[in-house]
Amino acid sequence: MVGVHFWVLHIIIVFDFCTAKPKDCPKVCMCLGTYVDCSSNQFETIPSNIPQWATHLNLQNNSIRKLTEVNWKHYPELKELILNKNNIAAIPQDTLQYQTQLKILELNRNRIKALHALSFKSLANLSSLKLKRNQITEVSDGAFYGLMKIDKLIMDYNHIKVISKRWLYGLDTLKELSLSHNYIHQIDLDSWEFCHSLQMLDLSFNNLQTIDSESFKNLGHLLKLHLNNNNITNIKENSFVHLPKLKVLNLSNNRISWIVEDANHVFQGLSDLLKFHLTGNSIKSINKDAFDGLKNVTYLNLSNNNITSIQKDAFIHMPLLNDLIINTTSLICDCNLKWFIDFIILKQMKMDSASCAYPEWLRGHSLANITSNLTCDELPKPRLIEEPDANIMALKGENVTLKCKAISSARGDMVFTWKKDNIEISRPDIITSSSDVNGKSTEATSYLNLVQVDNSHAGKYQCVVSNSYGSTYSQKSTISVLVFPTFTKTPKNVTVRVGEMVKWECAANGEPPPEIAWHKAGGNDFPAARERRIQVMPQDDILFIINTKPTDMGIYSCTAHNAAGTVVANASLTIEEKPSFIRKMEDREFIAGEHVVLQCLAKGIPKPTITWYKDGQMIIRTERHFFIHDDQMIIIVDSVKTDSGVYECHLKNSLGEESGRSHIIVKPNTYDASNMLGIVIISVVCCAVLTSIVWVVIIYQTRKRMVPAGTIPPSTPQQTEFHELSEKSRSTQIQMQLFPDNLSDRSSCKDSGTGDSAKRSSDDLAAHEDFAGVGGEAGDTANNSHAPLLHYVRVAAVVQAADETTVITYTSINA
Numbered sequence: 001m002v003g004v005h006f007w008v009l010h011i012i013i014v015f016d017f018c019t020a021k022p023k024d025c026p027k028v029c030m031c032l033g034t035y036v037d038c039s040s041n042q043f044e045t046i047p048s049n050i051p052q053w054a055t056h057l058n059l060q061n062n063s064i065r066k067l068t069e070v071n072w073k074h075y076p077e078l079k080e081l082i083l084n085k086n087n088i089a090a091i092p093q094d095t096l097q098y099q100t101q102l103k104i105l106e107l108n109r110n111r112i113k114a115l116h117a118l119s120f121k122s123l124a125n126l127s128s129l130k131l132k133r134n135q136i137t138e139v140s141d142g143a144f145y146g147l148m149k150i151d152k153l154i155m156d157y158n159h160i161k162v163i164s165k166r167w168l169y170g171l172d173t174l175k176e177l178s179l180s181h182n183y184i185h186q187i188d189l190d191s192w193e194f195c196h197s198l199q200m201l202d203l204s205f206n207n208l209q210t211i212d213s214e215s216f217k218n219l220g221h222l223l224k225l226h227l228n229n230n231n232i233t234n235i236k237e238n239s240f241v242h243l244p245k246l247k248v249l250n251l252s253n254n255r256i257s258w259i260v261e262d263a264n265h266v267f268q269g270l271s272d273l274l275k276f277h278l279t280g281n282s283i284k285s286i287n288k289d290a291f292d293g294l295k296n297v298t299y300l301n302l303s304n305n306n307i308t309s310i311q312k313d314a315f316i317h318m319p320l321l322n323d324l325i326i327n328t329t330s331l332i333c334d335c336n337l338k339w340f341i342d343f344i345i346l347k348q349m350k351m352d353s354a355s356c357a358y359p360e361w362l363r364g365h366s367l368a369n370i371t372s373n374l375t376c377d378e379l380p381k382p383r384l385i386e387e388p389d390a391n392i393m394a395l396k397g398e399n400v401t402l403k404c405k406a407i408s409s410a411r412g413d414m415v416f417t418w419k420k421d422n423i424e425i426s427r428p429d430i431i432t433s434s435s436d437v438n439g440k441s442t443e444a445t446s447y448l449n450l451v452q453v454d455n456s457h458a459g460k461y462q463c464v465v466s467n468s469y470g471s472t473y474s475q476k477s478t479i480s481v482l483v484f485p486t487f488t489k490t491p492k493n494v495t496v497r498v499g500e501m502v503k504w505e506c507a508a509n510g511e512p513p514p515e516i517a518w519h520k521a522g523g524n525d526f527p528a529a530r531e532r533r534i535q536v537m538p539q540d541d542i543l544f545i546i547n548t549k550p551t552d553m554g555i556y557s558c559t560a561h562n563a564a565g566t567v568v569a570n571a572s573l574t575i576e577e578k579p580s581f582i583r584k585m586e587d588r589e590f591i592a593g594e595h596v597v598l599q600c601l602a603k604g605i606p607k608p609t610i611t612w613y614k615d616g617q618m619i620i621r622t623e624r625h626f627f628i629h630d631d632q633m634i635i636i637v638d639s640v641k642t643d644s645g646v647y648e649c650h651l652k653n654s655l656g657e658e659s660g661r662s663h664i665i666v667k668p669n670t671y672d673a674s675n676m677l678g679i680v681i682i683s684v685v686c687c688a689v690l691t692s693i694v695w696v697v698i699i700y701q702t703r704k705r706m707v708p709a710g711t712i713p714p715s716t717p718q719q720t721e722f723h724e725l726s727e728k729s730r731s732t733q734i735q736m737q738l739f740p741d742n743l744s745d746r747s748s749c750k751d752s753g754t755g756d757s758a759k760r761s762s763d764d765l766a767a768h769e770d771f772a773g774v775g776g777e778a779g780d781t782a783n784n785s786h787a788p789l790l791h792y793v794r795v796a797a798v799v800q801a802a803d804e805t806t807v808i809t810y811t812s813i814n815a
Contacts, residue, residue, distance in 0.1 A: 024049075024051045025051060026038065026047055026049050026050065026051075028041050028047075029041075029047070029050075031051070031054075034053055034054055034055040034056060034077075035054075035055070035056040035058075036050060036051065036054040036056065036057050036058070037058045038050070038057070038058060038059050038062075039058045039059060039060045039061050039062070039082075040060075040061040040062070041062055042062060042063055043059065043062040043063065043064055044062070044063045044064060044065065045064060045065075045066070045070070046059060046064060046067070046070040047070075048070060048071075050075065052074050052075060052077070053077065054075060054077070054078065055077050055078060055079045055080070055101075056078075056079060056080040057075070057078060057080065057081050057082070058082045059081075059082060059083050059086070060082050060083060060084035060085050060086070060106075061084070061085040061086075062085070062086050063086065063087055064083065064086040064087065064088060065086075065087045065088065065089065066088070066090075067083075067088060067091065067092065067095045067096075068092055068095060072095065072096060072097075072098050072099060073098045075098070075099065076098050076099065076100070076101065077101060078099050078101065078102050079101050079102060079103050079104070080102070080103065080104040080105075081096075081099070081102060081104070081105050081106070082104075082106045083105075083106060083107050083110070084106050084107070084108040084109050084110075084130075085108070085109045085110075086109075086110050087110065087111055088107065088110040088111065088112060089110070089111045089112060089113065090112065090113075090114070090116075091107070091112065091115065091116070091119045091120075092119075093116060093117075093118055093119055093121075094121075094122065096120075096122060096123060097122040098122075099122070099123065100122060100123070100124060100125065101125055102123050102125065102126055103125055103126060103127045103128065104126075104127065104128045105120075105123070105126060105128070105129050105130070106128075106130040107129075107130065107131050107134070108130050108131065108132040108133055108134075108154075109132070109133045109134070110134050111134065111135060112131065112134040112135065112136055113134070113135045113136060113137055113138070114136065114137070114138040114139075114140070115131075115136060115138070115139045115140060115143040115144075115167075116140050116143065117140045117141055117142045117143055117145070118142060118143075118145055118146065119143055119144075120143075120144060120145075120146055120147055121145055121146030122146060123146060123147060124146060124147070124148045124149065125148075125149055126147050126149065126150055127149055127150060127151040127152065128150075128151060128152045129144075129147070129150060129152070129153050129154070130152075130154040131153075131154065131155045131158070132154050132155065132156045132157055132158075133156070133157040133158075134157075134158055135158065135159060136155065136158040136159060136160060137158070137159040137160070137161070139160065139167040140167060141166040141167055141169065142166070142167070142169050142170065143167050144167070144168070144169070144170050144171055145169055145170035146170065147170060147171065147173075148173065149173055150171060150173055150174050151173065151174065151175050151176065152174075152175065152176040153171070153174055153176070153177050153178070154176075154178045155177075155178065155179050155182070156178050156179065156180040156181050156182070156202075157180070157181045157182070158179075158181075158182050159182065159183055160179060160182040160183065160184055161182070161183045161184060161185060161186070162184065162185070162186045162187075162188065163179070163184060163186070163187045163188060163191045164188045164191055165188065165190055165191045165192070165193045165194060168191060168192070168193075168194050168195055169194050170194060171194055171195050172194055172195075172196070172197060173197055174195055174197060174198055175197055175198060175199045175200065176198075176199065176200040177195070177200070177201050177202070178200075178201075178202040179202065179203055179206070180202045180203070180204045180205050180206075180226070181204075181205040181206075182205075182206050183206065183207055184203060184206040184207060184208060185206070185207040185208060185209065187208075187212075187215045189214055189217075190214070190217060190218070192216065192217065192218040192219050193218050195218070195219070196218050196219070196220065196221065197221060198219055198221065198222055199221055199222060199224070200222075200223060200224045201219070201222060201224070201225050201226070202224075202226040203225075203226060203227055203230070204227065204228045204229050204230070204250070205228075205229045205230070206229075206230050207230065207231055208227065208230040208231065208232055209230070209231050209232060209233055209234065210232070210233070210234045210235075210236070210423075211227075211232060211234070211235040211236065211239045212236055212239065213236050213237060213238045213239050213241075214242075215239060216239070216240065216242050216243055217242045218242065219242055219243055220242065220243070220244060220245065221245055222243050222245065222246055223245060223246060223247045223248065224246075224247065224248040225243065225246055225248070225249050225250070226250045227249075227250060227251050227254070228250040228251060228252040228253050228254070228277065228279075229252070229253045229254075230253075230254055231254065231255065232251070232254040232255065232256055233254070233255045233256065233422070233423055233424070234256075234421070234422045234423050235256060235259060235264075235266045235422075236266070237264065237265065237266060237268075238266075238268065238269070239266055240266070240267060240268070240269045240270050241268060241269030242269070243269065243270065244269060244271065244272060245272055246270055246272060246273055247272060247273065247274045247275065248273075248274065248275045249270065249273055249275070249276055249277070250277040251276075251277060251278055251281070252277045252278060252279035252280055252281070252301070253279060253280040253281070254280075254281055255281065255282065256278075256281050257281050257282045257283045257284065257305075257471075258419070258422060258464070258473070259290070260278065260281070260283045260285075260286055260287060260290040261283060261284060261285050261286070261287055261290075261471055261473060262287060262462075262473040263287035263288070263289040263290045263292070264422070265289065265292050265293070267291065267292065267293045267294055268292070268293040269293065270293055270294055271293065271294075271295055271296060272296055273294055273296060273297050274296060274297060274298055274299065275297070275298070275299040276294065276297050276299065276300050276301070277301045278300070278301060278302050278305070279301050279302070279303050279304050279305070280303075280304040280305065281305060282305065282306065283302065283305035283306070283307055284305075284306055284307060284308050284309075284330075284466070284470045284471045285307065285308060285309045285310070285311070285381075285470045285471060286302075286307065286309070286310045286311060286314045287311055287314065288311040288312060288313050288314050288316070289317070290314060291314070291315065291317045291318055292317045293317065294317055294318055295317060295318065295319065295320070296320055297318045297320065297321055298320050298321060298322055298323060299321075299322075299323040300315075300318065300321060300323070300324050300325070301325045302324070302325060302326050303325045303326065303327045303353075304327065305326075305328060306328055306329075306330045307326060307328040307330065307331065307354075308328070308330045308331060308332050308357070308358075308381065308468075308469050308470040309331070309332050309336065309337070309381060309469075309470050310331075310337065310340050311336075312336070312339045313339070314340075315343065321347070322347060322349070323349075324344075324347075324349050324351075325353075326351065326353070326354045327353035327354060328354055328355075329354075329355045329357060329364075330357045330468075330469075331354060331355065331356045331357060331358075331367060332356075332357070332358045332380065332381065332469055332470070333356035333358065333359070333362045333365070333367070333370060333374055334358070334359070334374050334375060334376045334377075334378075335374045335375055335376040336376065337374060338374050340367075341367065341370060344367075344368075350368070351366075351367045351368045352366055352368055354366070354367040354368075355367060356370070357469075358380055358469060359377075359378075378409040378410070379408070379409050380408060380409050380410035380467070380469040380470075381408065381410075381467070381469045381470040381472065382406040382407070382408045382414050382465040382466065382467055382469075382470070382471070382472045383406060383407055383408065383472060384404065384405070384406050384463075384465065384472055384474055385405050385406065385407055385443075386403060386404065386405035386445075387403075387404055387405075387463060387474035387475055387477075388402040388403060388404065388461060388463065388474060388475070388477035389477055390475060390476075390477060390478065391477070391478050391480070392477060392478070392479045392480070393479075393480045393482055393563065394453050394479065394480070394481055394482065395481075395482050395483075395484075395564060396453065396454055396455070396481055396482065396483045396484075396511070397452050397453070397454075398452070398453055399449070399450065399451050399452065399453070400449075400450040400453055400457070400479060401447055401448065401449050401450070402418075402447070402448040402450075402461055402463070402477060403445065403446070403447055403448075404416060404418075404445070404446045404447075404448075404463030404465065404474055405443070405444070405445045405446075406443070406444055406445075406465040406472065407437065407441050407442065407443045407444075408441060408442050408444075408467055408469075409440065409441050409442075410442070410467060410468070410469055411442065412442070412467055412468060413434065413442075413444075413467070414434065414442065414444045414465050414466065414467050415465070415466050415467065416430065416432055416444070416446035416463060416464070416465050417463075417464040417465075417466065418430065418446075418448045418461065418462070418463055418464075419461065419462045419463075419464060420459045420460070420461055420462075421459045421460055422460075422462075425448075428448055429448065429449040429450070429451065430446055430447065430448055430449075431446070431447040431449070432444065432445070432446045432447075433445050444465070446463065446465070448461070448463075450479075453479070453481050454481060455481055455483065455511055457479060457481055458479055458480055458481040458511070459478075459479060460476040460477065460478050460479075461476065461477045461478075461479060462474055462475075462476045462477070480511075480512065480563070481511055482510075482511055482512070482562070482563050482564035483509070483510045483511035483562075483564060484510060484564045484565050484567070485508045485509070485510035485514040485560035485561065485562055485564065485565065485566070485567045486508060486509055486510065486567070487506070487507070487508045487558075487567060487569055488507045488508060488509055489505040489506055489507040489508075489541055490505075490506060490558070490569040490571075491504040491505065491506050491543075491556065491558055491569060491570075491571035492504075492571055493571050493572045493573075493574075494571065494572075494573050494574070495573075495574040495575075495576060496548055496573075496574075496575060496576065497548075497575070497576045497577065497578075497655070498548060498549060498550065498575055498576070498577045498605075499547055499548060500548055501544060501545065501546050501547075501548070502543075502544065502545040502548055502552075502573060503542060503543070503544055504542070504543045504556070504558070504571060505540075505541055505542055505543075506518075506541055506543065506558035506560075506569060507541035508560035508567065510560065510562045510564060511562070511564070512562050512563060513562065514560035514561055514562040515560070515561050515562065516538070516541065516558065516559070516560055517558075517559045517561065518536070518543055518556060518557070518558055518559075519556070519557045519559065520554050520555070520556050520557075521554045521555055522555075522557065527549070527551040527552060528545045528546075528548075528549075528552050533545060533546050533547050533548075533549075534546075543558075545573075548573075548575055549575070550575050550577060550605060552573060552575060553573055553574060553575045553605075554572070554573060555570055555571070555572050555573075556570070556571050556572070556573060557569070557570050557571075558570075558571070574605075575605055576605050576606070576654075576655055577603065577604050577605040577655070578604060578653070578655040578656040578658070579602060579603070579604035579608035579651035579652060579653050579655070579656060579657065579658045580602070580603055580604060580651070580658055581600070581601065581602055581603075581649075581651070581658065581660050582601040582602065582603055583599070583601045584660065585598070585599075585600065585647075585649060585660040585661060585662040586662060587662055587663040587664070587665075588662065588663075588664055588665075589664075589665045589666075589667060590639050590643075590664065590665070590666050590667070591639075591666075591667055591668075591669055592639055592640055592641055592666050592667060592668050592669045593638060593639065593669055594639055595635055595636065595637050595638070595639065596634075596635070596636035596639045596643060596664060596666070597633065597634075597635050598633065598634045598647055598649075598662055598664070599632065599633050600612075600631075600632050600633070600634075600649035600651075600660060601632055602632060602649075602651045602658075604651065604653050604655070605653075606653045606654060607630075607653065608651040608652055608653040608658075609631075609651070609652050609653070610630070610631040610632060610649060610650070610651060611631075611649075611650045611652070612627070612631070612634055612647065612648070612649060612650075613647070613648040613649075613650065614645050614646070614647050614648075615645045615646055616648075619634065619647075624636055624637050624638060634647075639666045640666060641666050641667075641668060642666075643664065643666045644664055644665050644666045645663075645664060646661055646662075646663050646664075647661070647662045647663075647664055648660070648661050648662075649661075649662075
């Protein structure tokens with residue numbers, strides 16, 4: 001008992017110590033250690049007698065209107081400040097500049113309408129900020145800048161409409177952000193650039209309608225995402241690829257049935273997802289590829305969806321699924337559902353809340369109790385027998401009609417819905433008709449009319465046909481509205497000087513956006529491009545040609561092309577160049593009587609005019625002065641000494657003038673007529689002597705080959721004649737073969753006045769006849785030893801007829 005009394009006494013002492021008020025604690029407040037509780041006291045202002053040693057101050061449920069009516073300088077030790085349920089309307093800048101140790105700040109249920117820039121810049125150690133149930137409609141840029149250690153930001157039940165990175169700036173350490181029950185309808189691009197540490201994001205109960213592919217960019221560490229109870233109707237492809245670590249995703253109570261029914265693969269990238277909520281999305285059927293990419297999901301909630309059919313292997317992409325919640329009462333329990341019954345038995349899942357609606361004899365039966373064979377006698381779910389083309393191209397202003405036709409074995413109307421880019425078209429121009437087929441099936445057709453299409457009609461169209469047994473989706477038909485290209489910027493004619501820069505602008509609008517291309521003279525030969533002097537800036541629609549040259553001149557064409565057609569805009573480039581000389585003029589000398597030719601090779605754009613001057617006087621055309629090649633060359637025929645002088649070529653165009661000079665000297669001719677006659681006589685004599693020498697050589701060679709030395713064979717007259725003729729013919733052939741040029745010289749000597757040609761011909765013929773007669777005499781005296789001597793005499797006679805000099809020579813030899 002002693003021990004019990006000891007502990008009771010100890011507890012009483014401790015309680016009295018803890019509940020005892022320090023001497024400086026306000027009378028209406030409660031103080032416990034460094035904790036001061038002044039809540040629910042109807043304070044309209046913050047009490048001024050709060051002890052300075054307080055680290056936790058609770059002022060909630062009062063009527064405080066302003067935060068500036070107390071000198072916060074006296075409370076630098078505050079670590080927690082609770083101001084919930086007051087009438088505070090604003091947080092003035094620097095109000096809490098002395099509370100550098102503050103870690104928790106709660107301002108829930110006040111009347112704050114705006115958060116101004118740098119409102120919390122001094123609270124570097126703040127980890128939790130709660131602003132629930134205010135009237136915040138405006139959050140200025142940098143409103144949370146300075147919160148270097150912020151971990152939790154709660155702003156539920158306000159009037160925020162747009163999430164922007166401008167007011168999220170500085171929240172680098174934020175891990176939990178709750179914006180539930182606001183009016184958010186837009187998430188700006190790169191909104192989360194400064195929230196890369198975020199792990200929990202609650203955007204539930206807002207007005208989001210579309211999730212774009214960049215809506216959650218930079219949230220690579222996010223673990224929980226709540227998007228339930230919005231008006232989401234469209235989730236674009238790759239919307240979740242930026243969330244590789246996401247564990248929990250809640251998309252309940254939206255309007256995204258098509259994501260599951262039509263399998264658009266929007267869940268790619270959620271490979272780590274564990275829990276997935278899709279409650280209340282009006283899902284009627286589950287496509288076999290609806291959950292592609294969710295390989296680690298263990299929990300899937302599809303409750304409150306009027307599911308009628310589940311395609312075979314619809315959950316094959318979720319091998320770890322062990323908790324599936326389906327409470328539909330509209331299942332079509334035919335042979336197509338047999339696989340699902342086997343699946344839940346294999347996974348040992350409870351499916352007591354799911355029941356059949358078709359066929360009639362299974363209506364109301366729980367799926368868990370169905371064991372009989374399921375048949376497919378009828379197909380009550382709509383089936384498409386005609387759907388729109390996959391791709392349609394239309395010119396702007398045309399009319400386009402899309403057709404969708406379906407059949408069903410169930411009685412009742414089929415409802416057609418047309419979607420554009422996964423969003424239902426409001427008030428479409430639709431014509432729908434239905435008919436009965438053999439009393440067993442219903443056939444229905446829907447036409448969607450698009451009148452005078454423009455750019456706003458471009459997109460992906462889809463027909464959805466539904467009845468009480470499910471929905472069927474057509475393939476998506478992509479309509480491209482073609483708009484003929486029209487120029488917004490066209491190049492102008494340009495004139496520049498050599499070396500300057502050319503700048504052209506060319507841009508065009510159209511659908512699809514036209515491609516811009518440049519051509520020169522209708523082709524792709526750009527000297528400037530080959531020399532890397534051309535630059536194109538596609539973003540600015542500009543073409544540059546730097547350091548222009550004359551080869552750049554011509555017509556340039558800018559073409560804009562798309563599937564609708566091509567337009568062309570032309571511009572001329574003119575290069576101007578000052579006149580100059582291609583080759584410098586040189587001084588020259590000529591002999592009197594020669595033709596004087598002077599060149600003045602010039603260049604320049606425009607083409608320069610050329611004027612010739614001699615000694616300062618302009619030269620004009622005469623019978624001796626000619627100008628050719630556009631005056632670039634002057635010819636003076638039969639030059640005389642007075643033609644000597646300084647010749648000047650003067651170039652001129654619109655850009656300037658240039659001159660060149662050439663000093664011409666005409667020297668007198670040193671050759672006269674008497675000198676020329678002497679030269680002719682000497683030439684003739686030399687020709688005659690040379691001809692004689694040639695003939696001596698020919699005859700010598702001929703005689704040397706006719707008879708061997710020291711022997712003269714006997715011969716008959718006929719043999720002698722034949723031998724002489726043969727030797728003469730052979731001599732002639734040797735002359736022709738060895739000295740063809742000398743024979744020509746003989747002819748030329750005749751033309752030079754020598755006079756021997758005719759005589760030699762007649763002598764040759766006479767010698768030939770005499771030679772035959774002598775041969776006859778030799779035949780009568782066949783053994784006569786002097787017969788060879790006559791033979792040589794005849795030869796000597798022939799030689800004598802040819803040339804007297806030769807006769808003298810041969811006479812000496814014979815003697």
